[in-house]
Amino acid sequence: MGITERKEREKEQRREDILDAAERVFRDKGLAAATMDEIAEHAELGKSTLYLYYKSKEDLYLAVTMRGGEHLYEMLKAAASTGEPSVKRVWNMGEAYLAYFNQYRHYFQMYYFLENSQLHSQVSPEMSELCALADQKIWGVVVSTIQEAIDEGLFEKDVVPIQAAVMFWSNCNGLMRQMDRQDAYWEKALNINLEETMQKGNMLLMEGMMTQKGRLEFEKAMNQQQTNREKEET
Amino acid sequence: MGITERKEREKEQRREDILDAAERVFRDKGLAAATMDEIAEHAELGKSTLYLYYKSKEDLYLAVTMRGGEHLYEMLKAAASTGEPSVKRVWNMGEAYLAYFNQYRHYFQMYYFLENSQLHSQVSPEMSELCALADQKIWGVVVSTIQEAIDEGLFEKDVVPIQAAVMFWSNCNGLMRQMDRQDAYWEKALNINLEETMQKGNMLLMEGMMTQKGRLEFEKAMNQQQTNREKEET
DNA sequence: TCACGTACTGACTACCAGTCGTTAAATAAT
DNA sequence: ATTATTTAACGACTGGTAGTCAGTACGTGA
Known part of the structure; x- marks a missing residue:
């Protein structure tokens, strides 16, 4: 059964989606002025969800880097x-x-x-x-x-x-x-x-x-x- | 009368005192982790007093720089x-x-x-x-x-x-x-x-x-x- | 149909930069 | 000597943000 694999893919996709949103916001505002709320909004997710994928704002920033x-x-x-x-x-x-x-x-x-x-x-x-x-x-x-x-x-x-x-x-x-x-x-x-x-x-x-x-x-x-x-x- | 001059000197001294305190805190913690409250405490002043001498935390940081x-x-x-x-x-x-x-x-x-x-x-x-x-x-x-x-x-x-x-x-x-x-x-x-x-x-x-x-x-x-x-x- | 695990969330906390109305003291005017 | 005025300082407050957590909704497997 490929359910585990599908879920794995979906999870990876979420990580990428979040990265896309973060890239856009960080690009526009820089690290300091960007907020996790704004990134979450762009990713169409709750802020707390971001923290399931990245441990901190800085980690997310480095992932984009x-x-x-x-x-x-x-x-x-x-x-x-x-x-x-x-x-x-x-x-x-x-x-x-x-x-x-x-x-x-x-x-x-x-x-x-x-x-x-x-x-x-x-x-x-x-x-x-x-x-x-x-x-x-x-x-x-x-x-x-x-x-x-x-x-x-x-x-x-x-x-x-x-x-x-x-x-x-x-x-x-x-x-x-x-x-x-x-x-x-x-x-x-x-x-x-x-x-x-x-x-x-x-x-x-x-x-x-x-x-x-x-x-x-x-x-x-x-x-x-x-x-x-x-x-x-x- | 040298009152204005004395006040001017005292004001300048305060600026230096604040700078001393800021330098110490910034040196120990860096810009992000340093807080204006801590700098104020080291300078033995209220936080709001700092803002009478420097317009923002970043300004103060640059003054030390x-x-x-x-x-x-x-x-x-x-x-x-x-x-x-x-x-x-x-x-x-x-x-x-x-x-x-x-x-x-x-x-x-x-x-x-x-x-x-x-x-x-x-x-x-x-x-x-x-x-x-x-x-x-x-x-x-x-x-x-x-x-x-x-x-x-x-x-x-x-x-x-x-x-x-x-x-x-x-x-x-x-x-x-x-x-x-x-x-x-x-x-x-x-x-x-x-x-x-x-x-x-x-x-x-x-x-x-x-x-x-x-x-x-x-x-x-x-x-x-x-x-x-x-x-x-x- | 029910029990379970997973992905997700909204409300909350702690914290901090910066503001504002007030106070106390020093100086000037009467 | 007394009152008015200016100045320096402050404590309490606001707005905003990173990060947390208890709870919910839903897909999965029994």
Whole structure:
């Protein structure tokens, strides 16, 4: 009898429905201003029902955040699987992160919460664990691509993959934060394009990591991409 | 008659007393878990009195944050005024930011709030303005030192000071966030020292900005510092 | 038809930011 | 010296929210 299975599916569906409602409300109002009552209303459920599926408002918030993490993971994986040389694919991932930021800004913003552990008092250990795993999955894509570049002699042998990864992340993330907060100010008052700045930063980091061979491969791949784009335009 | 002046001083003193109490409570509990009642108790005042001096809990929090900003400003200014070559002083400021992080961790953590504009709904425009000014003061120190380095031909002419500054900031800040959140994990599980990583990142950025002359000056200044330290130890 | 378990709920509690009418004390005016 | 006025402070209150819990409705299996 498939009753247990059906019930399992239905339960899973409820979890998703609640997540949909929560995503909408959190997106519109942010964590602090969103209320569980409002989420419940959108989900067409009583507030107390939400607590049967998620242990706290913060847990629910993180569950939505992890949806965003899944998107990022997919985009990074795609960027790391183009068949281009590894150095170019490392670069691609910076661009993919930027695309993620532009396409899924609200998910990006949710990471503010994840990164501030002072706010995690209401987060269940289980959810913390899930987040840590999702996090590792994402780092994994970046690290393994950098490792490839080292193995192929395109990055210097003394580059430490996870260390390089956190440097790229730090540069990208910091710049995107500025974009998120006051892109207009940088553009108008300071005449600085932050997207370009981010690319410049990644470039400087890569320059310091690549071998001579890596630099050649990278330049070739960039030119190749340029040519392909021009072809597509005709 | 100095009555008005005395009252003015007393009022200012109250503001400081409240700030002291708030700093203690915020430091121990963070923004969310701290309550205005508790701050009032520490300040030996009624809760409603706090609202005569600060418009909201968030305003009070930012006022404490700005105290921290003042410390950072002083430390950066000191690092930028050692009489060493400008390139070395740019480097110093990264080290100073790190020292600030280690010495005033609780202030550093308060910036999480400042950087998340989603949480600013209760912040008064006046306080926002004050924060923006304090922010600019800090950027100013960094930018002008980088400008010196360019003028002296130690950084390449095509370096844009404010752009370089935001790159350094981004690298430092991102790494410190990781240190703050899970330094132990990086150290033990991944065998990565994040302070070194931060320095390495700054170094890569500088390498990409310095002229040949700048590299020589920088190396000389670093050796000089090393020698001085060895002397001090004897 | 009845007993049981499950999913769900509305009413409730505890708590907290922020407000308001009042009080007490210091200062100014008479 | 006495009264009026301004100022600083406060306690009691409001509105709103996260999270709880006793109870209900309904599908399932006997």
